[in-house]
Amino acid sequence: MMKEIVIISGKGGTGKTSLTASFAVLGGQDIVAADCDVDAADMHLLLQPDQGRSEEFFSGQLAEIDPDICTQCGACVTICRYNAISVIDGKHQVKPLDCEGCGYCARICPVNAISNIDNNVGQWLISEIKTGSKMVHASMKVGAENSGKLVAKVKKEANIIAQNENKSFIIVDGSPGVGCPVVSSLSGADYVVFVTEPTVSGLHDLKRVFELVDKFKIPSGCIINKADLNNDKNDEIRTFLNDMRIDHIIDLPYDESFTKAMTQGKTIVEYAKSEIGSIVEKSWNMIKKRIIELN
Amino acid sequence: MNIALTAKGKTWDSAMDPRFGRTEYFFILNEDNNEVKIIDNSEANQEAHGAGPKAAQKLYEEKINILITGNGPGGNALSVLEKAETKIYVGAGNMTVREAYEAYKSNQLNNFE
Amino acid sequence: MKIAIASGKGGTGKTTLATNLSSYFAETKQTVLVDLDVEEPNSKLFLQGDLIHHEEKYKMIPEWDPTSCTLCGLCRKVCNFNAITQILDEIMVFPELCHGCYACSELCPVGALPMKPKKMGVLTHYKNRDLSFIESKLDIGEEQAVPLIAQTLEYVDRVFPGDILKIFDSPPGTSCPVIEATKSADFIILVTEPTPFGLHDLTLAVETIREIGKPFAVVINRFGIGDNKVEQYCHKEKIPIIAKIPNQRKIAELYSEGKLLFREIPEVRSALEAIMEYIDTLYLRRAT
Numbered sequence: 001m002m003k004e005i006v007i008i009s010g011k012g013g014t015g016k017t018s019l020t021a022s023f024a025v026l027g028g029q030d031i032v033a034a035d036c037d038v039d040a041a042d043m044h045l046l047l048q049p050d051q052g053r054s055e056e057f058f059s060g061q062l063a064e065i066d067p068d069i070c071t072q073c074g075a076c077v078t079i080c081r082y083n084a085i086s087v088i089d090g091k092h093q094v095k096p097l098d099c100e101g102c103g104y105c106a107r108i109c110p111v112n113a114i115s116n117i118d119n120n121v122g123q124w125l126i127s128e129i130k131t132g133s134k135m136v137h138a139s140m141k142v143g144a145e146n147s148g149k150l151v152a153k154v155k156k157e158a159n160i161i162a163q164n165e166n167k168s169f170i171i172v173d174g175s176p177g178v179g180c181p182v183v184s185s186l187s188g189a190d191y192v193v194f195v196t197e198p199t200v201s202g203l204h205d206l207k208r209v210f211e212l213v214d215k216f217k218i219p220s221g222c223i224i225n226k227a228d229l230n231n232d233k234n235d236e237i238r239t240f241l242n243d244m245r246i247d248h249i250i251d252l253p254y255d256e257s258f259t260k261a262m263t264q265g266k267t268i269v270e271y272a273k274s275e276i277g278s279i280v281e282k283s284w285n286m287i288k289k290r291i292i293e294l295n
Numbered sequence: 296m297n298i299a300l301t302a303k304g305k306t307w308d309s310a311m312d313p314r315f316g317r318t319e320y321f322f323i324l325n326e327d328n329n330e331v332k333i334i335d336n337s338e339a340n341q342e343a344h345g346a347g348p349k350a351a352q353k354l355y356e357e358k359i360n361i362l363i364t365g366n367g368p369g370g371n372a373l374s375v376l377e378k379a380e381t382k383i384y385v386g387a388g389n390m391t392v393r394e395a396y397e398a399y400k401s402n403q404l405n406n407f408e
Numbered sequence: 409m410k411i412a413i414a415s416g417k418g419g420t421g422k423t424t425l426a427t428n429l430s431s432y433f434a435e436t437k438q439t440v441l442v443d444l445d446v447e448e449p450n451s452k453l454f455l456q457g458d459l460i461h462h463e464e465k466y467k468m469i470p471e472w473d474p475t476s477c478t479l480c481g482l483c484r485k486v487c488n489f490n491a492i493t494q495i496l497d498e499i500m501v502f503p504e505l506c507h508g509c510y511a512c513s514e515l516c517p518v519g520a521l522p523m524k525p526k527k528m529g530v531l532t533h534y535k536n537r538d539l540s541f542i543e544s545k546l547d548i549g550e551e552q553a554v555p556l557i558a559q560t561l562e563y564v565d566r567v568f569p570g571d572i573l574k575i576f577d578s579p580p581g582t583s584c585p586v587i588e589a590t591k592s593a594d595f596i597i598l599v600t601e602p603t604p605f606g607l608h609d610l611t612l613a614v615e616t617i618r619e620i621g622k623p624f625a626v627v628i629n630r631f632g633i634g635d636n637k638v639e640q641y642c643h644k645e646k647i648p649i650i651a652k653i654p655n656q657r658k659i660a661e662l663y664s665e666g667k668l669l670f671r672e673i674p675e676v677r678s679a680l681e682a683i684m685e686y687i688d689t690l691y692l693r694r695a696t
Binding site for chain 1: 423454
């Protein structure tokens with residue numbers, strides 16, 4: 001039975017992507033990887049995907065004014081709530097970065113000079129990574145609305161591959177924050193792994209993102225990265241995990257090998273000289289074991 | 296009764312789709328005359344937001360009395376379905392359409408609150 | 409003058425820089441810090457101040473008036489966001505899906521969908537001597553950061569005179585909330601770290617900021633931890649690197665406590681001095 005593991009952090013910079021990539025490598029032939037951090041996708045820097053297949057992705061619409069039909073009456077400017085229509089050299093033009101695609105201007109233009117164009121917000125790809133397994137990933141265009149739809153697409157395609165190729169796990173690098181893309185990352189997850197750090201910000205954002213996960217009632221566990229940075233904060237996190245019944249998976253000590261490995265395009269588990277690599281491997285085994293227990 | 300099942304395919308042997316708003320198809324059975332109708336839900340799937348309510352609206356237009364699905368609809372879709380007085384049964388996400396319908400008939404599925 | 413602090417990647421030190429820089433500036437002049445990372449505002453964790461003002465922020469949402477509605481269904485047709493459904497004799501509006509375009513409300517032939525305010529978040533205003541600090545936080549479940557960011561910027565423009573220095577801590581990434589937070593700035597600082605992730609996300613951030621067309625420069629945080637590819641990239645792209653904050657365990661520890669850095673770490677103070685000097689030169693150039 002295929003299981004989906006989603007790794008999220010609330011706060012950026014905790015090591016979420018580095019760990020997700022490590023798990024993908026450890027998972028070898030058993031897994032499909034999905035990079036749902038589509039606003040700033042980084043996992044490919046560690047997994048070296050071949051970008052085998054790519055497709056354009058459309059979400060929402062943008063208004064476009066045909067200058068040959070437009071009579072410059074300005075009705076569109078009057079009703080646009082986003083100040084997305086500018087007048088340059090007497091010509092009315094839509095500013096794509098500001099247009100929300102509501103379609104109102106197109107509806108009321110007295111000469112039908114405005115049309116709604118499907119908005120190409122990025123592309124999604126299916127690649128083979130260095131272990132020979134598949135990864136689904138995406139990149140969003142600058143300024144696009146990150147609605148969660150592209151995340152949903154990445155997850156869906158990963159699920160299809162996992163079914164077709166009989167893989168045991170889908171490993172998802174989740175979106176940061178607490179908005180729609182995270183919700184989309186979480187939907188369908190069988191187990192959530194929080195990656196946090198023993199800092200004031202780390203704990204604060206962990207609590208905020210946990211609120212979201214709690215609503216979905218998905219079982220979860222937590223990895224405390226840079227765990228020895230601050231013992232008091234570490235204790236506070238453990239208390240929180242205990243109170244909320246979140247598994248405390250493991251503590252990872254502060255170790256710059258992660259970065260050294262990254263500069264060589266490697267995950268920590270491929271980096272020869274690190275003890276921390278074996279702790280990460282241990283945490284992967286614990287996660288797998290926990291998922292089996294939960295069933 | 297008109298029954299709708301969320302499905303990944305168009306036949307009785309197709310796998311159920313556990314999702315509601317972004318399900319691939321609605322497999323619709325009219326129990327009075329045993330006619331089957333398939334609705335392609337890819338339009339709702341195209342939506343960035345609001346796939347759930349849009350799908351719920353579609354079921355309302357088809358006069359669906361019973362919905363059989365996997366996980367259950369999200370909040371917005373649920374309020375539309377409740378208003379339309381559609382009864383919802385969940386837990387069929389890993390079955391085929393045929394199995395899901397039989398499970399519903401033999402009271403093995405849970406009512407969705 | 410308005411300075412926005414942004415980064416492609418989360419966790420590079422945007423909030424660290426914004427809180428330290430604004431506190432440092434406030435030693436010698438009136439300064440306003442605005443935390444626009446409305447999904448996860450963190451600046452408050454590092455600053456103390458007295459509460460000056462607190463207000464709920466609203467977005468306008470259509471509210472159905474059954475008494476005048478004729479159930480013509482036009483509202484549902486004109487909504488591009490599926491925020492309106494018609495079931496039986498009721499029109500249902502889904503507030504989180506609404507983008508506030510007013511189309512349904514204004515096109516309704518009988519005025520049955522007047523726009524009414526709905527709470528989406530909270531703005532809080534603190535003050536500590538010469539540092540004023542504004543934080544806005546989106547309610548959980550609200551999907552759109554842009555309206556709250558826009559309203560926070562309006563508040564700042566209304567409450568503070570134009571000549572006071574304002575620093576915006578923007579959300580991470582490159583999507584539309586970042587555009588909203590940075591487009592009205594006079595100058596943008598991109599914070600990055602000298603690692604492959606830092607470099608990759610910096611190139612995305614640079615692409616975004618170039619779309620906005622404002623002058624910008626880079627600050628490298630945790631300098632020394634990775635490689636020199638970020639520096640090489642900046643030199644190639646002729647992007648000024650105006651400060652480097654070194655990678656030090658002591659810095660990480662202070663940060664973990666929620667403390668400011670520049671009073672205890674001289675290298676951080678020097679970095680802030682370098683930034684202040686760069687900005688003063690820019691400002692003087694602009695003023696003349």
